[in-house]
Amino acid sequence: MTHSVRISRKRAAQAALSTLLLTAHTPVSLGQQAPAHEYKPDGYHIETVPTPEDVRFHVTGLDSDKKGAIWVATRLGEVWRLQHDKWSLFASGLHEPTGLLVDDDGSIVVAQKPELTRLTDEDGDGKADQFSTLADDWTFHDNYHEFTFGPTKDKAGNYFGTLNLSHNHPQAFTMGAMGSPGGFRGFAFSVSDKGEFTPYAWGLRSPAGIGTSPEGEVFFTDNQGDWVPTSKMHLLEKNKFYGHPVSLIDVEGYTEASIKAKSLAEFEAMSEKPVVWIPHVEVANSPGNPTWNTTKGKFGPFEGQIFIGDQTQSNIFRVILDKVNGHYQGAVINFMNRFQSGNVRTVFDNQGQLWVGQTARGWGAQGPKPFGLQKVVWDGTTPFELKNIQLTKKGYRLSFTSPLAPASVDISSFAVQQWHYRYSGDYGSPKMALESVPVTKVSAIDDYTLDIEMPLTKDKVVQITFDGLRDKEKRNPSVNTVYYTLNYTK
Numbered sequence: 001m002t003h004s005v006r007i008s009r010k011r012a013a014q015a016a017l018s019t020l021l022l023t024a025h026t027p028v029s030l031g032q033q034a035p036a037h038e039y040k041p042d043g044y045h046i047e048t049v050p051t052p053e054d055v056r057f058h059v060t061g062l063d064s065d066k067k068g069a070i071w072v073a074t075r076l077g078e079v080w081r082l083q084h085d086k087w088s089l090f091a092s093g094l095h096e097p098t099g100l101l102v103d104d105d106g107s108i109v110v111a112q113k114p115e116l117t118r119l120t121d122e123d124g125d126g127k128a129d130q131f132s133t134l135a136d137d138w139t140f141h142d143n144y145h146e147f148t149f150g151p152t153k154d155k156a157g158n159y160f161g162t163l164n165l166s167h168n169h170p171q172a173f174t175m176g177a178m179g180s181p182g183g184f185r186g187f188a189f190s191v192s193d194k195g196e197f198t199p200y201a202w203g204l205r206s207p208a209g210i211g212t213s214p215e216g217e218v219f220f221t222d223n224q225g226d227w228v229p230t231s232k233m234h235l236l237e238k239n240k241f242y243g244h245p246v247s248l249i250d251v252e253g254y255t256e257a258s259i260k261a262k263s264l265a266e267f268e269a270m271s272e273k274p275v276v277w278i279p280h281v282e283v284a285n286s287p288g289n290p291t292w293n294t295t296k297g298k299f300g301p302f303e304g305q306i307f308i309g310d311q312t313q314s315n316i317f318r319v320i321l322d323k324v325n326g327h328y329q330g331a332v333i334n335f336m337n338r339f340q341s342g343n344v345r346t347v348f349d350n351q352g353q354l355w356v357g358q359t360a361r362g363w364g365a366q367g368p369k370p371f372g373l374q375k376v377v378w379d380g381t382t383p384f385e386l387k388n389i390q391l392t393k394k395g396y397r398l399s400f401t402s403p404l405a406p407a408s409v410d411i412s413s414f415a416v417q418q419w420h421y422r423y424s425g426d427y428g429s430p431k432m433a434l435e436s437v438p439v440t441k442v443s444a445i446d447d448y449t450l451d452i453e454m455p456l457t458k459d460k461v462v463q464i465t466f467d468g469l470r471d472k473e474k475r476n477p478s479v480n481t482v483y484y485t486l487n488y489t490k
Helices: 245-250 256-261 264-270
Strands: 044-048 059-064 070-074 079-083 086-091 100-102 108-112 115-120 130-135 148-153 159-163 187-191 197-202 209-212 218-222 232-235 306-310 315-324 327-336 343-348 354-359 371-378 386-391 395-400 415-421 431-436 441-444 449-453 460-465 481-486
Touching: 059 100, 059 343, 059 354, 059 371, 070 100, 086 108, 100 148, 108 148, 115 148, 130 187, 148 209, 159 209, 197 245, 245 256, 315 343, 315 386, 327 386, 386 481, 395 460
Parallel strands: none
Antiparallel strands: 044 371, 059 070, 070 079, 079 086, 100 108, 108 115, 115 130, 148 159, 159 187, 187 197, 209 218, 218 232, 306 315, 306 343, 315 327, 327 481, 343 354, 354 371, 386 395, 395 449, 415 431, 415 460, 441 449, 460 481
């Protein structure tokens, strides 16, 4: 069934930044959730970038321009530029921006709570002197949790963003922890190059990251919570439903009564499958934007893969895409941890460095600092890590970045588990039907690649641990566990 959406043209008023947004959440004590060890591939290291003195530099928007300058939006409403190792303030007075894009013409597009805003420097003095509304067709209810994430662009020049659900709003329609007072909360939206706003998809909860692949497809991440059993990443498609029911209140044909009358099975059948499930704590609690490594080898052997930061775990993980029967699915695997603060934004620059924008304000983070900016740099050393994983008819093909020690290519080097998550209005889900999966055969394909065979059951998360593998230099991988989302089999 194709639905149309009710478009409200009520313009949200520009509100003063409330102290509520800085105090609404108390950082949580994570206790035993901290990873037991540091994981870091050989050849990669973290560099801390000095930020402007006496500035609460909570990075919530991050991009790099063609010349390599770094642009930052801070949660407290400022836009800064780092060029030739010097910071300059470009704009201020924005309402808690949580995304920034350097546009093709050099202007800066910022996602602030009430609108997408284009910032331009008309007189060339290095400061924005024109603030133009690009889109504001959603409703902002002055709720601290109604973030606007994005923007990103596709190849046709359309902008995309996502709208967070509200929390503790007295007029919100709720079926769990989060709610919608209307006005496209829990939606993804697009804006054409002519400024036409389109409510694009719905059922999102807290979609804190959005990005565009080299092929021009838009993907987004959503954070674990009610109706989201664990964090996940989706391909964004028009008029699709992504699982959280309350945003249906803005879709024609639905009312509060009709939404509440639907069964859990009906909602689950309507929901799009994620490209990857992201195991809670083991990989991420609160993932940010996906960014693609298109550095042409400047960042090492992981060309074409997706890198995502996580605020709570203060880490970065990789997503490895696999296309099966015309559908994206794939795997997640940790990459590096122990950053100084919560990682919410990532971007590659023209030198192949991965910049990481950070804030821990409002939510807990493993990194001890409240905010900051770091970057990951590769020194040219070849690591020994999982490079790729693809589904086969009988199991998986794994390739590595360094030649394997033949003696370690053995069944005894592997252990496999699988489970699924329970879809419901509960806050998160345990691993359901957790079980071991027997590995029946392991065979080398070449020095770098092996096949692992096992029974395959669709709609499972498959955890493959390979702690017995070594390369010819007797190294073990810094990360020895990968999680494959098996939506479809061949």
